[in-house]
Amino acid sequence: MLNLDTAKTQAVADQTRQAFAALDTALVDAAHLTTAFLSAAQGSGLTASESQRIIQRIHESASKIIEGRSDMIRATALLTRCLEHSQMEVTAVGCPLGMDAPAQDDAPRHLTLVA
Numbered sequence: 001m002l003n004l005d006t007a008k009t010q011a012v013a014d015q016t017r018q019a020f021a022a023l024d025t026a027l028v029d030a031a032h033l034t035t036a037f038l039s040a041a042q043g044s045g046l047t048a049s050e051s052q053r054i055i056q057r058i059h060e061s062a063s064k065i066i067e068g069r070s071d072m073i074r075a076t077a078l079l080t081r082c083l084e085h086s087q088m089e090v091t092a093v094g095c096p097l098g099m100d101a102p103a104q105d106d107a108p109r110h111l112t113l114v115a
Contacts, residue, residue, distance in 0.1 A: 002086040009088065016076055023069045030062035 037058065041051045 002082055004083070004086040004088055006088065009083070009086075012079060016072075016079065019072055020069070023065060023072065027062060027065045027069070030058060030065060034058050034062075 034055065037051075037054060041054075046054075
């Protein structure tokens, strides 16, 4: 059985939520970049070939963000598994896998294991 510190475990959960928010923000920014570039490219004189290369690179960058988000889902599932094998009662600490934001009424919620 793992002996996890409650405060440190909550800090990990908080950082995990922040990491997902940062990944989502990066993905939104990539989408905005795509639309901004397409708008700027219209009538700019860029050839179809040049603009295609740029759009492709932006798309590849966004795909890597999505891939990284998928990796974070797997990492979060492993963190959840650690909680299940600890002395801590299995209630939500704000895990982003299937959990809402922390309840305002401090009502316990059960974790969902995703592997």
